[in-house]
Amino acid sequence: MQGKTIIIMGVSGSGKSTIGQALADVRGYRFMDGDDLHPPANIKKMHAGIPLADEDRWGWLHNIASRASELNAHNITAVIACSALKESYRNVLRQGINDLLFFYLKGSFEQIHKFLESRSMHFMPIDLLKSQFDSLQEPAADERDCITIPVTSPEQELKEMQRSLDLSGF
Numbered sequence: 001m002q003g004k005t006i007i008i009m010g011v012s013g014s015g016k017s018t019i020g021q022a023l024a025d026v027r028g029y030r031f032m033d034g035d036d037l038h039p040p041a042n043i044k045k046m047h048a049g050i051p052l053a054d055e056d057r058w059g060w061l062h063n064i065a066s067r068a069s070e071l072n073a074h075n076i077t078a079v080i081a082c083s084a085l086k087e088s089y090r091n092v093l094r095q096g097i098n099d100l101l102f103f104y105l106k107g108s109f110e111q112i113h114k115f116l117e118s119r120s121m122h123f124m125p126i127d128l129l130k131s132q133f134d135s136l137q138e139p140a141a142d143e144r145d146c147i148t149i150p151v152t153s154p155e156q157e158l159k160e161m162q163r164s165l166d167l168s169g170f
């Protein structure tokens with residue numbers, strides 16, 4: 001038996017950690033925050049208000065893929081919060097992880113800006129939100145392993161995710 005991987009993707013502040021942890025709790029899956037796997041240099045950069053570049057993200061994405069695969073090999077299904085902003089980033093994850101599903105938390109700049117204003121104590125400055133939207137490539141229609149979840153309330157988002165997981169045989 002192999003575990004599976006669910007990646008909650010979207011810009012900073014879209015709710016990946018909050019919703020991802022809640023989903024893992026309710027389904028009995030393992031939660032992992034991709035932010036915890038950033039090398040210190042990446043955290044330092046974001047903290048200084050400098051957006052990450054592709055070169056900063058490749059190693060981090062490979063690291064996430066190998067951690068997910070390790071868990072899956074031990075028959076552990078994992079929910080991972082990972083921004084995965086571009087299609088090329090999602091492709092790195094696809095190449096490294098066998099059984100993978102993405103939930104994309106889709107919200108407007110204004111909606112997510114509000115969330116970030118109410119969040120305290122985080123290394124990511126709100127000013128970087130614009131650069132997150134600039135980098136974001138929303139999942140294309142042919143990215144069949146991506147399910148878009150509109151940002152509404154945590155309860156509603158969880159309900160939609162649960163329904164999709166039941167349908168996908170998770």
Ligand SMILES: Nc1ncnc2c1ncn2[C@@H]1O[C@H](COP(=O)(O)OP(=O)(O)OP(=O)(O)O)[C@@H](O)[C@H]1O
Pocket residue numbers: 010011012013014015016017018019035081083115116118119120124151152153154157
């Ligand atoms: N649907 C929602 N309704 C209201 N508040 C929400 C919702 N989703 C998330 N939040 C709140 O928005 C803030 C950002 O959420 P969270 O930290 O989970 O986002 P994130 O995508 O993991 O961010 P980052 O990538 O920067 O770590 C938190 O304070 C969270 O409680």
Ligand SMILES: O=C(O)[C@H](O)[C@@H](O)[C@H](O)[C@H](O)CO
Pocket residue numbers: 011012013035038052057082083084085124132
């Ligand atoms: O790709 C990125 O730019 C990063 O992953 C960011 O999204 C942060 O890790 C996170 O959002 C911090 O709050």
